[in-house]
Amino acid sequence: MGRDEDVRPRDEVVYLAAGLADLVMGGVRDATRRLPGLMAVREELRARGELALKRSGPSSEAHMEVLARRVAERNSHG
Numbered sequence: 001m002g003r004d005e006d007v008r009p010r011d012e013v014v015y016l017a018a019g020l021a022d023l024v025m026g027g028v029r030d031a032t033r034r035l036p037g038l039m040a041v042r043e044e045l046r047a048r049g050e051l052a053l054k055r056s057g058p059s060s061e062a063h064m065e066v067l068a069r070r071v072a073e074r075n076s077h078g
Contacts, residue, residue, distance in 0.1 A: 011023060014049065026048075
């Protein structure tokens with residue numbers, strides 16, 4: 001998976017746990033037919049976890065949006 005360098009170890013654990021929960025909810029039988037090895041299972045769980053958290057977790061504001069608002073507020077006050 002090309003995103004490994006961008007993910008902190010703590011986040012990876014959360015993604016894996018959420019992926020496992022999503023996999024259980026979606027049915028283990030379907031996923032095991034498609035995945036040939038342990039590394040593929042890990043990648044699938046992690047990807048599922050990221051998607052599950054994005055679907056159900058609180059959405060955070062984009063960093064650049066926050067900065068743009070601060071600059072606009074600063075410019076409007078003086």
